[in-house]
Amino acid sequence: MPTELEELVGFITNPSQQIRLVAIENLVPYSTSQPDVFKADKLVPIKNLKLLVKDHPKIAEHVITILINLSADREVLENLATDEKFLDTILSFVTLPNEPNANLLSMLLANLAKWDAFQSILARKQSPPKELGSDDLVMNQLMDLFVKGAEGTYNKDADYDHLSYLFADLTKHAELRHYFVRKQDYDGVIPITKLKVFTEHKSHVRRKGVASTIKNVAFDVPSHPAFLDEDDINILPYVLLPIIGNEEFDEEETMAMLPDLQLLPPDKERDSDSAIIQTHLQTLLLLTSTREAREHMRAVQVYPVVRETHKKVADEGVREACERLANMLMRDEADAATQAPTEVTADDDDEDDKVVEV
Template sequence: MSELKELVGFLHDENPQVRMLALQHLLPFTMRTNPHFDIFREDDYRPVKQLKALLVDKPQIASQAATALVNVSQNHEVRRYLIDAEFVQTVLGIITNPEHGLADLCCMLLCNLTKEDDIVNMFDMKVPLREYSLSSNAIDQLMDCFVKGSNHGINQYANYDFLANVFADLTRFERGRKYFTEAQAYDDVIPISKVVVFTDHASVLRRTGVAATIKNVCFDTTFHASLMDEDGINVLPYLLLPLAGPEELSDEDMDGMFDELQLLPDDKKREPDLFVMKTHVESLILLTATREGREHMRLRKVYPIIRELHLAVEDEDIRALCDQLVQMLVRDEEPVVVEEDEDDVLVEID
């Protein structure tokens, strides 16, 4: 342990080569499963604070520091020393810089930081205006990076897939769900409508985060009507297409079904990742919370898709969720009751 403490002392050496060597030797100990991880708790987490400073050091040093920070930030106690506004601002600045080589590593770091509730303050942060965005709000630029930067569209060093998990964590908060479901002033587009189109993306990492983001928004029934608005977000086809297979459906089954779900090719594959598939079915169940949602799903023939999914999958958890969803769709609804009061109000029973 004394040798490790000596190495830590070299992290702020004036000689960059010394800092680099010290960091390289300490990197294996940044894994939270390493028996000597406690070295980073020494002296009120001073080594962690030094790693923060190294993130803006010379490129080779900064790269090693970013990797170390990704590793140590998996620890909840360490994250408390990383979540200050100045450091988060630094991380956001790197991510949104289209020429920075550490953008994706910092997306991974931000993904860990968003496990902390204090990260909600990120909605108030600003970053330098970039040519790919019309907004200096950090969250808006992250969204633009995610959408326009997919497959290295903005930064040759980054694909921004990890931002999907950042969005999933942000939608744990009411403020996050509100952001994702309201048209933004800078482009007049509802952010969740930009995200749902990636439910069939090649990256399972991106699909996983997108699925979780949609599900988190679905927890709030306030947004259900907007989510299912066919002139707006229209989330149902994006949830159903990954669940659909190549099975032939009858004309009766397809009557009212979304066009993109009809007459699928013989080689149509379902979502291969069971977690993503499970999350999509859970989102559909959440959307049955209101009578309006259930009736819309019946009209759009969700049942045949789920029926065939139940027959095709072997995973018992997914089959049980399919059963739960079907029960909500085939249930008898109580009739609408008219209360004869002075205002002649129609009361809808859910």
């Protein structure tokens, strides 16, 4: 005989909307404590849950929450991430300006990116809502959602912060890195330049995901000249500012620094998360891959910033990253040229390689 919990799972397909709502609301805790109950009968409950994403927004809210939690399971993750019709549904819903569950859908998308084949999203197209002002490429739509969500100017119920985790995971793949450094035809903008402005945003999730995305894209060494060019991507100020505090530099060092770093307020604070600081330091280390980049970073006084960060941040990971970066910048060029930042690895940024849970 079925258990009470199994009977409860069965109620999610009840014709009565009220019964479905009560059942699904009561099932949310079990998506973390007893997830296997949703995998019965060759994932039939998962199939039903995917259909309920289209149900009443309150029911859909609980359904998406359950799917977010269940996507920690590789079998469920594969089922979700490879279901084309399901992906069509959530991608069309997340872009709607009046979608009340857009933030939850953003979290779910971030988790689905854990499945490597999800990188095929790069070729995915759909008609964008006219309010979004994007083109038919889904990646461009997600980028525009993320930008407009920062100030709540698109959907009053969503900030889309967790899309930054999606971007971080996707940029583990070379083809997606290339997307982020290519000017898009519809607006003439390079996608990574849309993200760089959020390295000091108030949202910890947004800062963390953006930092990891920038770091991952920095594995594309041929793009480094554009990264460092003040008239192109110009990434250095946006990577350095989060790791600078209110320390004072001597006049000679200050005058040689990038303009954005020269007139900082006395109450300037570095990022409160040492993991984010470490990520930015690893990005800088990746940018030392070529002699031209190393010489440029020396010229604009990156080393003093690293030196002061090493003094002020009592975190082993940060201090080690500072030491490795300082070693690349301060040693003789003949030695530096033989040392590659091989120990830096790509991030899939959602808290220690775990899926987001709600």
